[in-house]
Amino acid sequence: MDIGQGYLIAIKILVRGRGLYIQLVVSTLLLYYTIFVKHPQIVYLLILVGMLNVLTALLSDIGSHSALFYVLRICGAKPPTITTYVLTIAVLAALIGLVPVIALADFIKVVTALTINIIASTSLLYYVFLTVKKNLVLSIA
């Protein structure tokens, strides 16, 4: 098994899971508020909903991510591969989550939203990875 390119596995997992599609649908629906609702505070709410959307999308595929981490550990994948996988998933999810915000927000808000989304999704995936790692150690012991 070629596990050298973490980003390719990440894209495959994203495309095969339903999280990506859920996120796309929700982001598209949120565009309604971006376009039609003229409220000064709507942008902050869209940033929050976008972040929750990213987290939910990742959670819906959590089984696939968990299984993949297990396989990567068993096959002896190097830490950069896992990091690339985690970052690719996080960045893609964060970018899709940014769609409703990008038209309304200024540069600083966009960067903030992107950072929040990436941190949230990376933390979640890393937590899953740590759980898998811990369980694997326990089962081998």
Added chain:
Amino acid sequence: MLEVIALLTYSAVLIFTLYYVIRAFKTSHHELREEVVEFRRDILARVVITYKVITGFTRSPLLVLALLMLSACMVLSALSAQYGLAASSINVDGTDIYAVYVGFKELLPLSGVNRYLSEFRYADVNIYIRYVLKHGLELSLNGEKLTAYALVGIPTNMSKHFLADISISDDMLVICCNRSYGRVITLGGINYKVASADPKTVIDAMIFYGIPLLPVEAYLGTKPVVVPPDKVLIGTVPTISKIVNSSELTLTDLVMRFSKEDLERANLTALNELVRRYGGVVEVLRNNTLEILSGYGVPTAESMVSALISAIISSIILLTTFTALQPTVKSAYSRLSSVGIQPWNFTTMLTIFTTLTISAVGILMTAVINQVFGMYSAINSFITFVISAIVTAFFINRKLFNVSTVEVVPTPISNKFNLIVRHPNLCEVFNYISNIIKNDEFFELEDLDMRCDTFDGFLHASCRFRNSWGIGVDLDLFAGKYGGEGVELSFNISTWSIEELSEKQLESVLRLFESKILGGVKVWILVKGT
């Protein structure tokens, strides 16, 4: 006296009844009482276990995420709420008047309304006060006491129109009486001349189409009931404003007359804002049609679409989150099934619990939104919440938490195994097994049939699972000679259930019974050393 006797009688009857009820329970239902106590203990244990499992479920961060998303969607819906005023129109042929009427519920200072009127500079604006007093205003005139319950302020230029030939001024008050007093009245340290107007003229006076000059006290059907004219004090707007202790001009009604062209180009949306702020009603009379805009808002189509989209987003996220909770649900069910919780029980319980949790958050958010953003936003959020809650409850009940459709396999569960015992006293083995069954904490012996010889024997036992109604176990044990010095015991244990239970649940019951029998016989073999 009668009350005391009645009280004593009731007390005596109550004590007498309670005494006999307690006595009756103490004497004749001793066994039944024990059963009830045991049943209650059983139920309590189940409730405690269920509570612990369910609270474990609530601690899941996924549930928190779902509730957070619901709250965010409700706020999203609240921010996008838009409401227009409820409108209706009536055909009023033959009026040919172009005018606008604004009626307020309370007495307002003119300064608050003025900035909205700047839009209508080219209109002929008249302000009125039609005010019902909370307490009657006592007046003394020619030694006769009069009480006014309502005050009416009219523009000076309209006095002849409403009061026949009386020309009103700021130092004059008009009472509606057929007698002419021609005296001075003192109110708040100011002397006013008094004039009398014909009550009939005043009753018939209208400031706008269908709006009488006298304040409306109530409605009889759709017909307004006005304050009687002899209980009304009429003056100019500044005079009445002084009487109600206002330092500036006040008003309750506003009538603007336009030319046809002016009304067509007038920006009437300013009046919507005015009514929305102060409450009341706007009536527009043009082209022989009376349009009435009430102060009550109705949601616009955009607002409804927004609430619906929020509900869809919220439902998608909630369902996705609850789908991710499925492994937790299955684990919870496997734990609860061992204490006899049925699948439909579990599904119903979890659905109710989830719905209650969502409802608690939804209602709390609605209340907060009502306080922060106002009633109309709260209604929009509530629509989002209700749709989300219904969709979520339906899907989790039918699909996500429905363990019965996933796990129930109505197949009979049984197990067979053999044990070889050397040099046994077969009847002793059979008695030992029957004693195990009789003293089992999980199973209650219903039927026992036993025959035994030196090397042959048969035992049949039918037991009921104590922790759940309608589940039982049957044991068939055959003993036969094995070789020269041993006996083979063939066990056949099968479970049965009145309801269609899952294979997993029946297997749990089977294993519980099997472990008791097998463990008991093994111990007996060890003790006897056979």
